[in-house]
Amino acid sequence: MSRIGKLPINLPTGVSVTVGEDNTITLKGPKGELSQHVNPAIKVEVENGVLTVTRPNDEKQNRAMHGLYRSLLNNMMVGVSEGFKKELELVGVGYRVTNTGNLLELSLGFTHSIFMQLPKEINVETKMERNKNPLIMLESCDKQLLGQVCAKIRSFRKPEPYKGKGIKFVGEVIRRKSGKTAGK
Numbered sequence: 001m002s003r004i005g006k007l008p009i010n011l012p013t014g015v016s017v018t019v020g021e022d023n024t025i026t027l028k029g030p031k032g033e034l035s036q037h038v039n040p041a042i043k044v045e046v047e048n049g050v051l052t053v054t055r056p057n058d059e060k061q062n063r064a065m066h067g068l069y070r071s072l073l074n075n076m077m078v079g080v081s082e083g084f085k086k087e088l089e090l091v092g093v094g095y096r097v098t099n100t101g102n103l104l105e106l107s108l109g110f111t112h113s114i115f116m117q118l119p120k121e122i123n124v125e126t127k128m129e130r131n132k133n134p135l136i137m138l139e140s141c142d143k144q145l146l147g148q149v150c151a152k153i154r155s156f157r158k159p160e161p162y163k164g165k166g167i168k169f170v171g172e173v174i175r176r177k178s179g180k181t182a183g184k
Contacts, residue, residue: 005066009051009074012081017046025073029080032121032141036076042069051077079141086150088136092157092165097134099126104136108157108167122149135170 011017015029025044026035038044042065043054053070055062078084090097096107102118104126118124121142127135136153140146150169159166161177168174 003067005053005055005063005070007070009053009070009077011046011049011051011077015077015081017051019044019046025076027073027076027080029077029141031080031083034076034080034142036069036072038069039065042066044069044073075143079143083139083141084143084146085137085139086146087170088138088150088153088167089170090134090136090167091159095134095157095165096128097126097136098128099124104153106153106156114156116153118149119145121145 012029015027018026018028020026023038023040023042023044024035025038026033041056041062043056045052045054051073053066053073055066090106090108092109094107094109098105102120102122102124104116104118104124106114106116108114118138121140122145123139125137125139127137138146138150154167154169157166159168159172159174161175162179164174164176
């Protein structure tokens, strides 16, 4: 039995679950609404505020999907009740960021500024303080979408190992290399 798949999901107050006839699970909460299609082999049941995921047999495919769908549904439950938050930090001289609504403008040392239109499900806030690195704070109820957007923003200028310049997550440790003078 899957260790993750067999764990029940306790639904907090304010979160409602509907199971559609085509095996689509929809969760509604104070932070938003998310839905996920579940493979017909996996059964999802809701009883007394507890969501359980079960599989019909121990075939390899069913075992793999059991833990996967339980994790996806748990992430959805946390998202609609509490939400997810990520912070990105711009490290480098002259790196700037501003936002107008969901339009993000990044100045990363290229000849032009990079404009990125964020999805409407994501709330963005930027912070530029004197003598501190600029911050991008992203918040959403969809963990998968939030991670995808963070990866896209980070891909514009990944942190390099010599000076540590680039876009990194707050708290991320960059493995640093000593330059060519270390060999002497």
